[in-house]
Amino acid sequence: MEHSAIRESRGDRLFSLVNYTILSLFLITILYPLVYVVSASISDSSAVISGEVWLWPVRPGLDGYEAVFKHKLIWTGFRNAAYYTLLGTLINVVMTILAAYPLARKDFYGRNVLMFLFVFTMLFSGGLIPTYLLVKDLGLLNTTWAMVLPNALAIWNVIITRTYFQSTIPDELLEAAQLDGCNDFQFVWKIVVPLSGPIIAVITLFYAVGHWNSFFNALIYLKSQKLYPLQLVLRDILVQNDVDVMMLTNIEDAAKREGLRELLKYSLIVVATVPLLIIYPFVQKYFVKGVMIGSLKG
Numbered sequence: 252m253e254h255s256a257i258r259e260s261r262g263d264r265l266f267s268l269v270n271y272t273i274l275s276l277f278l279i280t281i282l283y284p285l286v287y288v289v290s291a292s293i294s295d296s297s298a299v300i301s302g303e304v305w306l307w308p309v310r311p312g313l314d315g316y317e318a319v320f321k322h323k324l325i326w327t328g329f330r331n332a333a334y335y336t337l338l339g340t341l342i343n344v345v346m347t348i349l350a351a352y353p354l355a356r357k358d359f360y361g362r363n364v365l366m367f368l369f370v371f372t373m374l375f376s377g378g379l380i381p382t383y384l385l386v387k388d389l390g391l392l393n394t395t396w397a398m399v400l401p402n403a404l405a406i407w408n409v410i411i412t413r414t415y416f417q418s419t420i421p422d423e424l425l426e427a428a429q430l431d432g433c434n435d436f437q438f439v440w441k442i443v444v445p446l447s448g449p450i451i452a453v454i455t456l457f458y459a460v461g462h463w464n465s466f467f468n469a470l471i472y473l474k475s476q477k478l479y480p481l482q483l484v485l486r487d488i489l490v491q492n493d494v495d496v497m498m499l500t501n502i503e504d505a506a507k508r509e510g511l512r513e514l515l516k517y518s519l520i521v522v523a524t525v526p527l528l529i530i531y532p533f534v535q536k537y538f539v540k541g542v543m544i545g546s547l548k549g
Contacts, residue, residue, distance in 0.1 A: 292316070292517035299513050315518030322488075322515075325522075328481035333526075335480055336462040339399035343458040344451060346404045351412035352439055357422070373406045379471075386472060397472035398465070398480070405461075408454045415450040416443065460527060485519050 259267075286306060291299050295310035303309045319325055353359045354366055376382075382401065391397040420443055428438045444451070466482035473479060 288517050288520050292514065292521045294514075296514045299517070315514035316522070318515050319518045319522055322484075324476060324479060324484045324487075325481070325519075327477060328479055328484035331478060332463060332481035335395070335398045335465075336459050338395070339402070339462040340455055340458045342399055342403050343405065343408075344455055347408050347412050347454055348439070348444070348447075348451075350404060350409050352416055352443060354409070355413045355416035355420070369406045369409060383471060392472055393474045393478065395478065398468055399462075401468060401472075402461070402465075405454075405458070408457055412447075412450050412454060415447060420446060456531070459530070463527060481523055485523055488515060488519055 283306075287304070290306060290308045291304050292315050293311045293313065294304045294308045295312060296314065298304050298309035350369070354362050354369075356362070377385075386392060386397055386401060391400065424442065425438060428442060433441070464482055466480065466486050469478070469480050469483045470486075473483075
């Protein structure tokens with residue numbers, strides 16, 4: 252049986268042409284800086300300084316990456332960033348579920364008032380100085396907890412998670428579980444959490460990316476370099492040109508030193524981005540599903 256395709260009108264073809272053109276321009280705008288950074292990170296330092304690199308690598312080498320891993324704070328920053336990300340994300344996800352589930356229950360007395368208070372904090376906050384004083388009075392300055400507790404809960408993620416619970420966990424399921432003798436904590440742990448894989452993956456990705464890229468809290472709360480996360484080390488190198496002179500002892504001329512500085516910047520950007528690029532494909536399908544649910548009924 253032959254199938255006849257629907258013939259597009261001239262307006263439809265023009266719309267498709269304009270649409271694909273605009274999307275292609277957006278793709279080039281986003282993709283070019285990424286390709287350039289990767290190319291510059293593996294190019295010769297003199298080529299980077301002279302502007303020879305504009306798309307593809309020029310005289311490829313791994314000098315930048317070799318210098319990255321010789322920097323005295325890189326490995327410490329990696330370890331700290333991974334620790335803050337794992338610990339902080341765990342606290343975030345647990346707190347979000349514990350806040351979102353009661354707010355999703357229709358029989359929870361006062362949930363509208365609590366939801367209003369949660370949303371109020373999205374619009375108004377105490378400000379930087381009161382927050383700093385609070386962290387100081389709690390004795391959290393220059394500790395690991397200063398990186399994970401001040402941002403232990405994101406209200407937007409609570410709203411998304413609450414909406415997911417309301418749209419996917421029916422009241423009849425709760426009634427059936429209660430008839431079998433299941434209490435609220437058992438219901439959340441054994442039924443709600445296993446059925447909420449997509450939204451948990453979404454908020455986990457949100458929180459993990461936030462922790463991995465965070466440097467401002469470390470900048471104001473941490474004094475010891477041993478506690479610095481990778482992003483703060485990266486900031487020192489990118490913004491302040493804080494490069495360990497010891498790793499430049501084999502570079503004799505000043506031009507090569509300056510070239511290595513530039514090379515190190517691009518290499519650090521790649522090194523700091525790779526972990527997230529590795530993780531994202533595994534949660535991408537849950538990410539799309541969870542965000543669509545929150546956007547449709549939020």
